[in-house]
Amino acid sequence: MTLPRTRRVLIAGGGVAGLETLLALQALAGDRLEIELLAPSRHFTYRPLAVAEPFRDGSVQRIPLAAIAADRGVRLHRDALARVFADDCAVETQGGARLDYDTLVLAFGARPVEAVRGALTFRGPQDAARVAAIVERLRDGTLRRIAFVVPSGTSWSLPLYELALQTATAVRESAPRARFVVVTPEPAPLAAFGDEAGVAVRALLDEHGVELRTGALVEHYADGRLWLEIDGSLEVDGVIALPRLIGRRVSGVPSDPLGFVPVDELTRVIGLDGVHAVGDVAAHGPKQGGLAAQQADVAANVIAAATGVAVRPRPYRPVLRGLLLTGGAVRYLRNDPYGDAEVSGELLWWPPAKIAGRHLAPYLAAHLELGAPLHAAR
Secondary structure, eight states, X not given: OOOOOOOEEEEEOOSHHHHHHHHHHHHHHGGGOXXXXXXXXXXXXXXXXXXXXXXXXXXXXXXXXXXXXXXXXXXXXXXXXXXXXXXXXEXXXXXXXXEEOSEEEXXXXXXXXOOSBTSEEOOSGGGHHXXXXXXXXXXXXXXXXXXXXXXXXXXXXXXXXXXXXXXXXXXXXXXXXXXXXXXXXXXXXXXXXXXXXXXXXXXXHHHTTEEEEOSOOEEEEETTEEEEXXXXXXXXXXXXXXXXXXXXXXXXXXXXXXXXXXXXXXXBBTTOTTEEEOGGGBSOSSOOHHHHHHHHHHHHHHHHHHTTOSOOXXXXXXXXXXXXXXXXXXXXXXXXXXXXXXEEXXXXXXXXXXXXXXXXXXXXXXXXXXXXXXXXXX
């Protein structure tokens, strides 16, 4: 019997999910596959360290995708996906090119949009300078009270706590009377990590002088007041909020009402043969880089098995890992599907990267020459 084999794999997306898929496929299937990468951006941007940029404690690593493609021996198309013709196993790009595939991996992420009207929306590196300006105004006394908001519908809140803790640390000596409040719909801080994390993060906030309001839904910010749905308003001089993510709809690809692609537990797109969706584009729960990498590994195992590689695909069972920057000692947080939660000042995974990708994290650590240095968390 001849085993079915997947020869041509097209990965649409050059972020964490796309690159983890590429590296995992090459590790599993080697030269059994011809892999092509379709991405509109020039660079892969290591976004999690954007929360450290306003405090000069880190910088965002940017690596040319062309350098990664050349290093891995894959063809790179600098273009964006426009539509999928699943019956023909082909896609059309925004530039009008037609690309054929045997397996297609959708890894083009999601779009961050404003969730709290009137607030500074922190989307990543592009907003670091605006946060830095708020920090300076706190230091010189022109701002006194800042709210940090997790909007309803935001599934990954850790960056907001990092911004609050680092801001409090940065202005402690120059502006001891500055006040900070974290406002979140979560029942406890970083509730996704379990009760132990909630206790530990609440203690960190207390230690840094940051007030906490849980179970709070924010409406908007205007005229010096942050308006809540039930509890009235808070008087603040400024608001920093996380965005809400919405899916990027592509013709020929099914999506839910928010634009995310429905998938099964093996990352296969429901209703399309030969198509996987991984990372923020997929209709999973929390949207986070480490989880995107885990989804990519599931997809890579399924694809490699289809070529005859002796691997057994396993369903996606997320293990949540988070490295929390505090302005001082970092905290490592971990929570897996079996309820094994842990918070520690010691390493809980290796390499100790913000994005704990099985293949991507070691690759970046071993290929610093491809881009700007990846600064370690302090």
